[in-house]
Amino acid sequence: xxxxxxxxxxxxxxxxxxxxxxxxxxxxxxxxxxxxxxxxxxxxxxxxxxxxxxxxxxxxxxxxxxxxxxxxxxxxxxxxxxxxxxxxxxxxxxxxxxxxxxxxxxxxxxxxxxxxxxxxxxxxxxxxxxxxxxxxxxxxxxxxxxxxxxxxxxxxxxxxxxxxxxxxxxxxxxxxxxxxxxxxxxxxxxxxxxxxxxxxxxxxxxxxxxxxxxxxxxxxxxxxxxxxxxxxxxxxxxxxxxxxxxxxxxxxxxxxxxxxxxxxxxxxxxxxxxxxxxxxxxxxxxxxxxxxxxxxxxxxxxxxxxxxxxxxxxxxxxxxxxxxxxxxxxxxxxxxxxxxxxxxxxxxxxxxxxxxxxxxxxxxxxxxxxxxxxxxxxxxxxxxxxxxxxxxxxxxxxxxxxxxxxxxxxxxxxxxxxxxxxxxxxxxxxxxxxxxxxxxxxxxxxxxxxxxxxxxxxxxxxxxxxxxxxxxxxxxxxxxxxxxxxxxxxxxxxxxxxxxxxxxxxxxxxxxxxxxxxxxxxxxxxxxxxxxxxxxxxx
Amino acid sequence: xxxxxxxxxxxxxxxxxxxxxxxxxxxxxxxxxxxxxxxxxxxxxxxxxxxxxxxxxxxx
Numbered sequence: 001x002x003x004x005x006x007x008x009x010x011x012x013x014x015x016x017x018x019x020x021x022x023x024x025x026x027x028x029x030x031x032x033x034x035x036x037x038x039x040x041x042x043x044x045x046x047x048x049x050x051x052x053x054x055x056x057x058x059x060x061x062x063x064x065x066x067x068x069x070x071x072x073x074x075x076x077x078x079x080x081x082x083x084x085x086x087x088x089x090x091x092x093x094x095x096x097x098x099x100x101x102x103x104x105x106x107x108x109x110x111x112x113x114x115x116x117x118x119x120x121x122x123x124x125x126x127x128x129x130x131x132x133x134x135x136x137x138x139x140x141x142x143x144x145x146x147x148x149x150x151x152x153x154x155x156x157x158x159x160x161x162x163x164x165x166x167x168x169x170x171x172x173x174x175x176x177x178x179x180x181x182x183x184x185x186x187x188x189x190x191x192x193x194x195x196x197x198x199x200x201x202x203x204x205x206x207x208x209x210x211x212x213x214x215x216x217x218x219x220x221x222x223x224x225x226x227x228x229x230x231x232x233x234x235x236x237x238x239x240x241x242x243x244x245x246x247x248x249x250x251x252x253x254x255x256x257x258x259x260x261x262x263x264x265x266x267x268x269x270x271x272x273x274x275x276x277x278x279x280x281x282x283x284x285x286x287x288x289x290x291x292x293x294x295x296x297x298x299x300x301x302x303x304x305x306x307x308x309x310x311x312x313x314x315x316x317x318x319x320x321x322x323x324x325x326x327x328x329x330x331x332x333x334x335x336x337x338x339x340x341x342x343x344x345x346x347x348x349x350x351x352x353x354x355x356x357x358x359x360x361x362x363x364x365x366x367x368x369x370x371x372x373x374x375x376x377x378x379x380x381x382x383x384x385x386x387x388x389x390x391x392x393x394x395x396x397x398x399x400x401x402x403x404x405x406x407x408x409x410x411x412x413x414x415x416x417x418x419x420x421x422x423x424x425x426x427x428x429x430x431x432x433x434x435x436x437x438x439x440x441x442x443x444x445x446x447x448x449x450x451x452x453x454x455x456x457x458x459x460x461x462x463x464x465x466x467x468x469x470x471x472x473x474x475x476x477x478x479x480x481x482x483x484x485x486x487x488x489x490x491x492x493x494x495x496x497x498x499x500x501x502x503x504x505x506x507x508x509x510x511x512x513x514x515x516x517x518x519x520x521x522x523x524x525x526x527x528x529x530x531x532x533x534x535x536x537x538x539x
Numbered sequence: 540x541x542x543x544x545x546x547x548x549x550x551x552x553x554x555x556x557x558x559x560x561x562x563x564x565x566x567x568x569x570x571x572x573x574x575x576x577x578x579x580x581x582x583x584x585x586x587x588x589x590x591x592x593x594x595x596x597x598x599x
Contacts, residue, residue, distance in 0.1 A: 389571075396575035406583040 002156045002172055008061040009129035012136045015060060015154025021178040028054045029349060031169065031182035033157050033195055035059075037068070037128065038317030038334035039188035040135040044082045045342035047149035048142050049461070051349055054182075055149070056171065058156035064294070067128035068331035069246055072417040074444060075335045076120040077456050077514070084138035085120070088131060092124030093245050098227040100411060102398040104234040108408055117494030118447040119454045123416060125246045128331065157189070160198040167312050184345060185313045188338070193319035199310060205303020205373070208324065208380055209259040213238075214296050215272055217251045220289040223280075229413045231383075231398055235278030240383050242413070243279065250293055253279065256383065263297055300324045302373045302380075308362040314341055321369035326379040326414030329372040336419060336513075337365050343512035347536070352482060357537040360427055368420035375415050382412035419444040422515060427535050430527060433519045436501040445514045448495035450488055455495065458486050459514050463532065467523060468495065470505030477525040482532065483509070511535060542593035 002015075013035065020026045030046060032039045035057030046053045071079075071088065079085040099109040114121050139149055158177065159170030167185040171178055187195035196203060227244040238255040245251050255275055257266060265271065272295055281287045304321035308314060317334025341361050347353040385391035400407035422428055422442035429441050438446055448455045458464065463483035467473060472487035488495065500506055509517040509531050518531035548554050562570045582591055 392571045392575045393579070396572055396579055399572070400576055400579060404580075407579060410579070 002058055002154050002174060004059070006059070006063045008059050009064045010061045010133060011153075012061040012133065013057065013151040013153035015152070015174055017173075017175055018152060020180055021173065021175060025168070025179050025181055027166070027181040027183070028052070029182070030054070030184045030186065030345065031056065031167075031180065032186045032188055033057075033169075034187065034189035034317075034319070035132075035151060035153070036062070036188060036190060036317070037131055037135065037331050038338050039186070040132060040139065041078070041082065041335050042186055042188060042316060042338035042342055043149050043151070044084070044135060044139050044142060044147075045339060046346055047139070047147035048082065049342065049346040050148070051346045052148035053150070054180075055151040056155040056157060056169075057151065057153055060153035062129040062132035064129065068131070068328070069125050069127055069252055070123055070328035070332075070416075071126055071131060072123045072328060072332045073118070073120045074417070074419045075332045076124065077447065078335055078339050079135070080119065081456070081460055081514075082135070082138055083141060084134045087134045087137070088126060089120065089124060091130055091134075091247050092126040093225060093247055094121045094124055095225050095227055095245060097224075098229070100401070100408075100413070101228065101230040101233065102402070103232050105402070107398060107401045107411075110408075117449050117492065117498075119456065120447070123328065125244060125252075127246055127248075127250070130247070131331070157194050157198070160185075160195060162199060162311055162313055164311055183312065186341065187313060187315045187319045188317050188334070189319050191318040191322050193315065195313065196305070196315065196319055199313065201305060201310065203303050203305055203322075205301055205322070206377065207301045208299070208384070210299060210380075210384055211257045211259065211261050211263075211266075212298050212300075212325075213255040213257055213266055213272070213275075214294070214298065215253045215255075215276060215292060216246070216294040217253055217276060217290045218293045219249050219251060220291070223251065223288055230279075231394075231413075233279070233282075235282055236275040238275070240413070241279055251290075257297070261297075266297060267295060269295070302377055304366070304369045304373065308337075308365055309358065314345075314358075314361065316341060316365075320365070321373065323369075323372050323376040324380050326383070327372075327376055327417055328414070329376055329417045332417040333365075333368055333372050336368065339513045340365055347482075353536040354538060360425070360537055364420075364422050364425065367422065367425075371420050372417070379412045379414045427537060428515075428517055429534075430518045430520065430531060433503055433506050433521050434501075435503055435506060435519060436498060439499050439508070439516060439519070441516050441518050443516050445510060445516060446498050448498050449492040450495060456514060459510055462512055463517075463535070464510045465528060466499075466508040466510055468499055468506045468508075470507075470522065473507075473523045473525075477523070481529070482536075509535070540587055540590060542590050542597065544597060 030053045032043050032055040035055050039055055043053045043055045076085050079088055096112045100107045143149055154174055156172045158172045161168040167182045169180050187193055189195055225245045230241040233241045240256040242254040243251055277287045302323050308320045316337035323329045344357050348355055385394045397407050397410045401411050431441050465483050465485045467487045468491050478485050507523045508519045511517055517535045
């Protein structure tokens with residue numbers, strides 16, 4: 001028996017009996033536990049590279065409920081490379097106008113005008129079940145093209161024995177238990193990770209004493225596509241409140257309720273409607289017609305595992321690190337975990353890199369997790385000041401923000417997730433270009449127009465040697481290497497601004513996850529070979 | 540630029556009087572709020588993180 005832990009939004013991978021359930025224990029090269037955004041993204045990436053991957057999930061589709069709703073540009077760039085980005089952007093909501101309120105007045109508004117020369121906006125709002133459905137659709141297309149990906153729904157992990165070089169998994173199904181082995185296990189099984197618990201690993205961090213009420217509201221009348229954020233709203237007895245739009249005419253509303261609350265009473269629909277009526281009518285005096293689509297109360301913590309790798313077991317996404325929702329750093333960082341690991345594991349399994357390459361996963365993504373936890377803790381401390389003096393300063397910032405632009409940059413209701421730059425890691429560098437800061441070694445490539453398309457579309461699988469202006473490297477200097485050469489003779493103004501700066505020409509070595517390894521002012525075969533060895537962890 | 544801790548304000552008595560007068564008639568909470576706003580405005584004017592760090596250290 002596999003009990004339902006939650007309702008699902010749709011059925012994507014119904015249980016069906018596998019041959020593994022009859023006969024002897026089968027060994028798989030890579031097994032993923034958890035078919036959420038991270039597990040599906042990882043499986044799609046690995047499978048498209050040609051490495052067989054098996055995903056186990058104890059349900060048969062994406063869960064309903066309070067999940068990710070904001071997907072940042074880097075995530076969309078990755079999803080686009082994986083073949084799922086177009087449907088996400090088509091369905092997602094893009095908003096540009098945000099308004100910040102303090103008590104009963106508006107402090108200021110801002111317009112996030114998109115920067116030119118990128119395929120994707122800074123972020124979209126999209127309910128997580130859609131995100132998973134589009135990844136799954138891309139998996140189906142990849143499988144039709146021969147990608148060796150298998151997803152087994154209704155398969156729950158119940159036991160785990162991790163050896164030095166493989167893992168044995170005990171699995172329960174509607175037809176009863178069976179066991180398999182895996183050379184590598186990727187735990188994408190969420191914040192309450194059964195893999196982590198079965199291995200007895202700790203998950204330490206900071207608990208924030210606060211409750212947040214979520215209400216997803218379906219509007220029956222036009223309502224602006226803007227983000228509204230209140231500090232100390234005069235209505236609803238909340239410390240903060242947030243409203244923003246999702247697809248299907250749904251608006252997400254968050255109320256920060258404080259720590260000592262009566263959960264049952266707060267979840268009473270009549271009480272929730274009173275709060276929402278007060279919020280929605282605060283600007284116009286009228287309450288538009290709406291219905292409650294979903295409500296829940298959540299608390300959160302910021303914590304991480306000390307290492308994201310334990311022998312043959314890797315942890316990715318919420319199983320490895322948990323952050324507050326402010327800034328949309330949960331699913332977005334998990335997708336980057338998956339991308340960081342997929343190419344490395346593939347190259348190791350193909351014998352193109354040593355196992356030492358896998359050590360860089362935990363170091364790099366641990367650095368990203370620390371950055372996300374830092375940003376999310378700062379936002380939380382601004383929204384919920386932890387001392388009287390902290391509150392005095394917070395309110396001083398808000399008072400000043402009404403009239404002074406400088407104070408607006410201190411107002412923190414969450415800083416949007418941007419990819420971590422892997423500064424000071426030994427697998428990155430050299431940098432002899434004196435080029436722009438944003439494209440230094442360790443950074444993820446920022447997009448720019450190239451020919452009729454975009455740069456990131458050309459960085460789609462392996463290492464890439466990008467040369468801008470100047471001469472293309474001689475083919476004889478590149479042969480036998482693990483990269484493709486991309487020469488852009490005449491850069492667009494955006495590509496020049498983002499990759500050349502004041503330089504006349506440049507050569508970049510770029511990893512399969514689109515992070516920049518090293519850059520030079522001209523091509524030097526020995527330097528490129530050295531940087532590549534470095535990036536593969538061979539030195 | 541490094542943090543200036545030598546005399547730097549013309550008419551120091553006049554400045555001090557202005558500072559104290561700004562708090563006249565305010566409650567403790569209002570004074571705290573004024574001080575916080577003042578610190579933020581001055582900090583933004585200085586801008587230099589090294590100078591701000593040195594000032595925090597000198598004040599602690």
